[in-house]
Amino acid sequence: MTELTRLTIAGARDALRRGDITSVELTDALNAAVDGGDRLNAYAHKTPDVAAKQAKAADERLKSGEAPDLCGIPLGIKDLFCTEGVASQAASRILDGFKPQYESTVTSQLFRDGAVMLGKLNMDEFAMGSSNETSTYGAAVNPWRDETGADLTPGGSSGGSASAVAADLCLGATGTDTGGSIRQPAAFTGITGIKPTYGRCSRWGIIAFASSLDQAGPMTRDVRDAAIMLRAMSGHDPKDSTSADLPVPDFEAMLTGDIRGKVIGIPREYRMEGMPAEIEQLWTDGIAMLKDAGAEIRDISLPHTKYALPAYYVIAPAEASSNLARYDGVRFGHRAKLGQGDGITEMYEKTRAEGFGHEVQRRVMVGTYVLSAGFYDAYYNRARKVRALIKRDFDQVFAEGVDAILTPATPSSAFALGAMKDADPVQMYLNDVFTVTVNLAGLPGISVPAGLDAKGLPLGLQLIGRPWEEGDLLNTAYALEQAAGFVSKPEKWW
Amino acid sequence: MSIDTDTARRVAKLARIRVEEEALPALASEFNTILGFIEQLNEVDVDGVEPMTSVTPMHLKRRDDVVTDGSQPEKVLANAPDAREGFFAVPKVVE
Numbered sequence: 001m002t003e004l005t006r007l008t009i010a011g012a013r014d015a016l017r018r019g020d021i022t023s024v025e026l027t028d029a030l031n032a033a034v035d036g037g038d039r040l041n042a043y044a045h046k047t048p049d050v051a052a053k054q055a056k057a058a059d060e061r062l063k064s065g066e067a068p069d070l071c072g073i074p075l076g077i078k079d080l081f082c083t084e085g086v087a088s089q090a091a092s093r094i095l096d097g098f099k100p101q102y103e104s105t106v107t108s109q110l111f112r113d114g115a116v117m118l119g120k121l122n123m124d125e126f127a128m129g130s131s132n133e134t135s136t137y138g139a140a141v142n143p144w145r146d147e148t149g150a151d152l153t154p155g156g157s158s159g160g161s162a163s164a165v166a167a168d169l170c171l172g173a174t175g176t177d178t179g180g181s182i183r184q185p186a187a188f189t190g191i192t193g194i195k196p197t198y199g200r201c202s203r204w205g206i207i208a209f210a211s212s213l214d215q216a217g218p219m220t221r222d223v224r225d226a227a228i229m230l231r232a233m234s235g236h237d238p239k240d241s242t243s244a245d246l247p248v249p250d251f252e253a254m255l256t257g258d259i260r261g262k263v264i265g266i267p268r269e270y271r272m273e274g275m276p277a278e279i280e281q282l283w284t285d286g287i288a289m290l291k292d293a294g295a296e297i298r299d300i301s302l303p304h305t306k307y308a309l310p311a312y313y314v315i316a317p318a319e320a321s322s323n324l325a326r327y328d329g330v331r332f333g334h335r336a337k338l339g340q341g342d343g344i345t346e347m348y349e350k351t352r353a354e355g356f357g358h359e360v361q362r363r364v365m366v367g368t369y370v371l372s373a374g375f376y377d378a379y380y381n382r383a384r385k386v387r388a389l390i391k392r393d394f395d396q397v398f399a400e401g402v403d404a405i406l407t408p409a410t411p412s413s414a415f416a417l418g419a420m421k422d423a424d425p426v427q428m429y430l431n432d433v434f435t436v437t438v439n440l441a442g443l444p445g446i447s448v449p450a451g452l453d454a455k456g457l458p459l460g461l462q463l464i465g466r467p468w469e470e471g472d473l474l475n476t477a478y479a480l481e482q483a484a485g486f487v488s489k490p491e492k493w494w
Numbered sequence: 495m496s497i498d499t500d501t502a503r504r505v506a507k508l509a510r511i512r513v514e515e516e517a518l519p520a521l522a523s524e525f526n527t528i529l530g531f532i533e534q535l536n537e538v539d540v541d542g543v544e545p546m547t548s549v550t551p552m553h554l555k556r557r558d559d560v561v562t563d564g565s566q567p568e569k570v571l572a573n574a575p576d577a578r579e580g581f582f583a584v585p586k587v588v589e
Binding site for chain 1: 509
């Protein structure tokens, strides 16, 4: 029997259904692994008691023979998801002590299917960051190491999710992705992560960052697990007016690995100046793999790619400044101690100065500025027009018959924690250069581990699909996964 | 476009975030770095382009105009830093 903690979701599901293992055994093994993984700082709040209860209930359900795919499967949940009665604070001090009185739609669907929650996972504060270093809990650590032995970032913002899945501290995890926050950490830790089409998963009960860009998605060991978990997370929700009223296919059943005749676009604008040779090589290898699998490779152009990051850094902060206005020290979380004579304005200002970390403050203020009188047209409206052009670029190539687009997932492998300390904020933003276009265009995108660099660290490739065609996208990713044959795991040092 | 400390002070005030006077120059400098990056958008020809309002074409659904929620003040107030007699409590706002 494989070590329980190393099972895939599909493997665990089948073993549970056969009765080879119980969810209680599996959950106990994972709880022990979680406790042994404290050095990685992946879990911000552990919930072993919740997990034990859910595992017991799952075993009952499994006995009845009516168990959905996720029944009895231990998962980690990103701290951005509201979970009833369990701390949910978006890794921010301003939500210290916040325990939601309600359950997010995505987690309620996972629990409906019998999933087990091991705890809440570390992340960048309000999902703003690419290295997990903006978290009030301190940075999560990547289980992968290079020869220096330094602590590396698991990426961000879903860094705790990535670290936990890669280090076998859960079988799968939820993530969210506003500019690359599922795909970049997945690439940095050698796991699979998919951001579905905007509207596929309900955003209700997920603490909002930039509402027109935020999407939840699964982070898993492989493509099949991503297909299984995505199906459970997806679906229409009347409580999110942007959630799509479309049927959710059985994504797993669509994994045939047959991509003969599919047209894969290779966008020339993603060949960035100064791109490391290893990334270039990985991309070239990926192209060859898909070609060998019978796909037609086509050079394409997405001319407005260069403007995606600057547009994002107008739109996302603008929406964040509006969404984060609710943290005022009145309804939930932290309130600053007030001095003699302080009124309500001082309460707001002191609470927000104490409660928000530096990066969040900066983005809220940038957002405030670009929305302020006299600048709204010059910045915000211009950015929204550029966003329309970025989407049009994709619409055109899809209309010309392209089925999916292959790009690198990140411009580098994982870097050391602290390495970007003295860099200006724009340097950190460049991490999302390959992923952010997908959010702006509302498309599904998946990161698949495809190789190791010279330092022995994982690298990922990204596939971008047509809207609502996650099933087809997952199947192309499945073919790529099979061709790449990535099976490396980090050596346990923690 | 260059942001000076006066603008930084005004933006902090609008955002209701207290920034100490001595931190304003550094903040203004960070803003300038970010805005300098954003300035690239001026290179794009956006004539005749409508600003995006919704990334997927969709009609907002309507529902019956009926009460679907409410009557749970305890839950609403459960996380308040200061709640009294069924209300959120804040410092005095009127003289």
